[in-house]
Amino acid sequence: MHGLKFIQNYEGKRVERESGAKQFWIEDDADETDDVADETNLNLSLETEAGAWQIINPQLPKAWRVQDFASRPVRFVDGKDVGQTVAWLRGTDGSFVAIRLAEIGSVVMKIVSGELRREFAQVERVLAMNTAVFPWEEVESFALSLREHDIFLLPTKRTPEEFQMNFEKIRKFTQRRSAQEMMTLEEFALAQNSQIPTIVDGTLKDHESGFDINESPVFGVVKTQQRLYVDRQGQEILFSLPEAQRTPAFSFSYDTSRAGETIKTRLPIVAWYMRLCDSESVEPNVGIVRVEVSQKWFANKGYGEREINSAGKEFINQLTRTIYEYRCRQRNYRRMKISLEPIVRAEESLGALFCPPNYLKNKFYRLTSL
Numbered sequence: 398m399h400g401l402k403f404i405q406n407y408e409g410k411r412v413e414r415e416s417g418a419k420q421f422w423i424e425d426d427a428d429e430t431d432d433v434a435d436e437t438n439l440n441l442s443l444e445t446e447a448g449a450w451q452i453i454n455p456q457l458p459k460a461w462r463v464q465d466f467a468s469r470p471v472r473f474v475d476g477k478d479v480g481q482t483v484a485w486l487r488g489t490d491g492s493f494v495a496i497r498l499a500e501i502g503s504v505v506m507k508i509v510s511g512e513l514r515r516e517f518a519q520v521e522r523v524l525a526m527n528t529a530v531f532p533w534e535e536v537e538s539f540a541l542s543l544r545e546h547d548i549f550l551l552p553t554k555r556t557p558e559e560f561q562m563n564f565e566k567i568r569k570f571t572q573r574r575s576a577q578e579m580m581t582l583e584e585f586a587l588a589q590n591s592q593i594p595t596i597v598d599g600t601l602k603d604h605e606s607g608f609d610i611n612e613s614p615v616f617g618v619v620k621t622q623q624r625l626y627v628d629r630q631g632q633e634i635l636f637s638l639p640e641a642q643r644t645p646a647f648s649f650s651y652d653t654s655r656a657g658e659t660i661k662t663r664l665p666i667v668a669w670y671m672r673l674c675d676s677e678s679v680e681p682n683v684g685i686v687r688v689e690v691s692q693k694w695f696a697n698k699g700y701g702e703r704e705i706n707s708a709g710k711e712f713i714n715q716l717t718r719t720i721y722e723y724r725c726r727q728r729n730y731r732r733m734k735i736s737l738e739p740i741v742r743a744e745e746s747l748g749a750l751f752c753p754p755n756y757l758k759n760k761f762y763r764l765t766s767l
Contacts, residue, residue: 455714488530492561497571
């Protein structure tokens with residue numbers, strides 16, 4: 398049993414600062430994303446016949462106000478992952494092992510009497526690394542010693558043999574592992590009260606365990622588009638969207654099956670694109686977000702299953718306008734054009750609970766005598 402001496406015993410070396418530069422031998426990460434639809438279930442004709450799409454300017458009832466919208470989101474869930482590679486080791490097989498130390502957390506902000514307040518928050522300190530190339534009893538001792546200092550050990554997916562000397566790829570495995578743990582915290586935060594209309598930052602697939610897809614009014618706002626769920630004609634409409642306007646809605650399914658499962662599990666989605674910022678002064682692909690709603694919840698509300706009815710269109714229009722009203726207006730915020738103010742506030746609120754920069758890294762160096 399070696400405890401924290403584990404790092405020294407396996408030739409631990411400091412990484413004072415990640416280079417941030419592109420390194421040689423980097424593979425395309427496209428195959429690593431979870432944001433992939435089941436093409437056989439993609440339906441571009443859910444609201445408007447595919448090939449006949451037009452830009453939709455949401456029509457709202459006369460004298461409509463956001464406060465009048467029955468499904469107005471009043472809860473906002475976000476997460477934060479602040480970390481870096483702080484050291485590297487050599488495994489018993491000679492492979493590189495990157496060590497990522499991070500502070501992760503989740504937060505819920507809620508509108509109460511017109512004010513945005515923090516309703517829930519959880520913060521954890523984690524260390525992610527490939528543990529498969531070390532004796533299990535030494536890993537267990539190391540994990541227990543870390544736990545005494547409020548740091549959780551996160552084993553990553555075992556590095557494939559072809560990447561065992563590719564440090565950039567190995568580093569990304571640890572980064573993805575801490576991000577996955579952050580998403581688990583977000584799901585836990587969402588589950589605290591998923592019956593209240595809520596916006597989550599990201600896809601519904603990433604938050605699936607935190608809500609009931611049949612009953613919970615949970616809506617995803619996706620800022621980073623890993624792919625486009627539209628054809629060429631749809632792209633013409635998408636990139637021509639004026640501010641506050643949207644595309645027709647469409648549907649697709651996420652594959653949420655676990656590795657090795659023979660029966661596929663699906664998460665059916667109703668989605669549409671909208672633009673949050675003025676389209677006159679930006680590139681055509683700037684300011685566009687994708688809105689996601691559980692198709693099962695949508696159908697259970699009576700908004701249509703195979704085809705959207707008038708009530709469904711009214712709901713989509715009101716949610717689109719509500720999201721537009723929630724848009725970020727802080728021009729000094731780097732991602733202002735695709736951000737919502739309550740989510741920005743959530744990130745700031747959660748960040749205030751994190752430790753000062755470099756505190757965690759220096760604590761780790763002190764504990765391990767690196």
